[in-house]
Amino acid sequence: GALVYQYPRRTICKSGTSMRMECQAVGFQATSVAWYRQSPQKTFELIALSTVNSAIKYEQNFTQEKFPISHPNLSFSSMTVLNAYLEDRGLYLCGARDRGGGAETLYFGSGTRLTVL
Amino acid sequence: QQQVRQSPQSLTVWEGETTILNCSYEDSTFDYFPWYRQFPGKSPALLIAISLVSNKKEDGRFTIFFNKREKKLSLHITDSQPGDSATYFCAASEGGFASALTFGSGTKVIVLP
Numbered sequence: 001g002a003l004v005y006q007y008p009r010r011t012i013c014k015s016g017t018s019m020r021m022e023c024q025a026v027g028f029q030a031t032s033v034a035w036y037r038q039s040p041q042k043t044f045e046l047i048a049l050s051t052v053n054s055a056i057k058y059e060q061n062f063t064q065e066k067f068p069i070s071h072p073n074l075s076f077s078s079m080t081v082l083n084a085y086l087e088d089r090g091l092y093l094c095g096a097r098d099r100g101g102g103a104e105t106l107y108f109g110s111g112t113r114l115t116v117l
Numbered sequence: 118q119q120q121v122r123q124s125p126q127s128l129t130v131w132e133g134e135t136t137i138l139n140c141s142y143e144d145s146t147f148d149y150f151p152w153y154r155q156f157p158g159k160s161p162a163l164l165i166a167i168s169l170v171s172n173k174k175e176d177g178r179f180t181i182f183f184n185k186r187e188k189k190l191s192l193h194i195t196d197s198q199p200g201d202s203a204t205y206f207c208a209a210s211e212g213g214f215a216s217a218l219t220f221g222s223g224t225k226v227i228v229l230p
Contacts (some may be wrong), residue, residue, distance in 0.1 A: 034217035043206065044161070044220040093160055095218065106151075106218065111160040 002028040006109025020080040021112040023094035029074035030096035039090040123221035136194040140207030147209040197228045
């Protein structure tokens with residue numbers, strides 16, 4: 001079956017430091033990967049959409065300078081939260097879509113919960 | 118601008134009742150509408166989904182009703198169980214491999230035994 005492994009599951013970092021999270025697609029080819037953040041008591045905000053062989057598209061309020069993303073092949077994507085501060089805490093999710101698949105073939109990782117001290 | 122709206126924000130029902138969750142959207146290019154369920158401390162998991170070609174989608178106790186003209190959907194959970202207590206998110210996308218989901222703000226459901 002198709003799975004997305006996301007790690008770490010939880011991470012704690014000091015204010016002003018950076019942390020990186022990774023997603024590994026297993027059993028399918030992740031043509032596109034979307035990164036979301038769920039802040040406390042909020043819904044899921046799209047941070048950026050990464051499609052292999054295309055430029056990464058960041059949503060308003062999110063920048064490459066703050067959330068650099070790497071999507072080097074069809075099975076791996078990573079995102080870094082640079083200079084994390086309190087407002088960056090939350091649950092970060094990657095959602096990977098199968099090659100040529102429709103919207104129904106979106107697989108979510110288990111999430112990375114970021115706590116900033 | 119919130120493109121996908123959900124109501125109510127929270128809802129409490131008794132075991133055995135039918136839970137009704139509402140969702141509406143604005144973007145006419147959306148053509149796929151999944152509902153996700155999230156338990157506390159967990160990631161969302163796909164529950165049921167519908168596309169523009171259907172007016173209704175049923176899966177066990179879960180049914181989506183879709184009014185395309187009004188751009189409204191509703192999720193009905195029949196015979197609600199305490200284990201259904203969770204936050205439910207309506208989402209929408211344009212479909213195709215190069216699109217992401219736009220999520221609603223969620224409805225927190227509590228089912229009392």
